[in-house]
Amino acid sequence: MPSDIDLKGLVRTIPDYPKPGIMFRDITTLLGHAAGFRACVEDLVRPFQDQRVESVAGVEARGFILGGAAADRLRCGFVPIRKKGKLPHKAIGQDYELEYGIDVIEVHEDALSPGEPVLLVDDLIATGGTAVAAVKLLRRLRAEVVGAAFVIDLPDLGGCARLAELGVECHTLISFEGE
Template identity: 45%
Template sequence: MIDPNYIRDRIRTVPDWPQAGVQFRDITPLLQDPKTFRVLVDCFVHRYMDQQIDVVAGVDARGFILGSVVAYELNLGFIPVRKKGKLPFHTVEESYELEYGSSTVELHTDACRAGDRVLLIDDLVATGGTMMAAARLIAKLGGTVAEAAAIVDLPELGGSELIRANGIPLYTVCDFAGH
């Protein structure tokens, strides 16, 4: 098991971005360093390698980076949960609130099948709106979120509590509680 501080200490905090008062947790330093990126990916791969997962879904856009690599390592397919208007085929959509606005995400109607157990990955959990919208899309297609996963939890924004309260198991590598 990796020390969560190893990952947390390599995340850059950008104050007042994208708007005043927001402490943006930037994961790009994790991706830029080969050793740290490998340790991060291995955290997820080792957690899920013996679990019954049928497909990995990554949330637009940073969830694509981690989700696709984890899917590859687990020998699973990858489905992108995209922002509205980015998918070329028939879609289902779900709107949600962000900590600083609102948005809509979509999935192709053939992204997963009824009964699929889906690992849902994003970079962080803030209000939980994005993860919950993605989970509702997966459910619309008959899939089940086996677990939601992220690098970072921002527990003060209530998202991790919301996700768990909706019966979805959640795994995060580190959190920024009180930071």
């Protein structure tokens, strides 16, 4: 049963950040609200509690906060997905497109075992570029991606639809129309 806390009301919107016309959805206000943060994590993992999940993969940086808490709640391990060059051990990378170019995310090549069920967690899904790259990266490790969970969805940008095309269930808690 979802919480009765207004999670959307705990998200701060910052206009024109990082550039004019963008409405930045800042979850730091939600994270700083103890009951809101707890309810958010409970709601994120609820659909996956009865599934076999052995690891949660979180995308840098807010995905670390949410993913770590989700892993604790699911009583499993946590796998960081980082920007290129930030992991200390041998890593594999996956390119993804940004509006202004290409970026790369990486994961340690020994982070997951073949067939290991993993849940992808991040704070927000917009166009889905980072999430799609993360799924491809996890699949290159031959992990089984059981789903993806996000606090915020920007449905007009189609990210969840892109994950669905890959056969990945997309679970979100709140949505904001537009960009």
